[in-house]
Amino acid sequence: MRDDVQKRLGQWGEALAAHYLYQNGYTVLLHHFAVRGGELDLLAERGETLAVVEVKLRTGDWYPGADAVTAHKRQCIRRAMDAYLMTHPSAMQRYIRFDVCQITAPEGVHTLRPEILYYENAFY
Secondary structure (H helix, E strand, O other), X not given: OHHHHHHHHHHXXXXXXXXXXXXXXXXXXXXXXXXXXXXXXXXEEEOOEXXXXXXXXXXXXXXXXXXXXXXXXXXXXXXXXHHHHHHOHHHHHOEEEEEEEEEEOOOHHHOOOOEEEEEEEEEO
């Protein structure tokens, strides 16, 4: 049961992040691209930039979501992006940026106005 709640919360957070990106002129190319050893939450484009977006949703303010993108997590994201580039080689001609979308939603999916902080070039 707990896993279902977490999964629903994660999907809701990714949908919020995708909407935020859309409102800021991005086109979301994919949601949740997973390979062995890594995954991408969102991949979006705006102009010649591909933004690899890691979504971090928190229901409390005790541990900022952006801080949860550890060195290990960054490595897993890079691994997934490498796999994506192997199947989409034309993407290598574009500027690729790694971003973090931090969402704070104290009431979970029932939060009326979740706070969204977006960090461009959050890591390399």
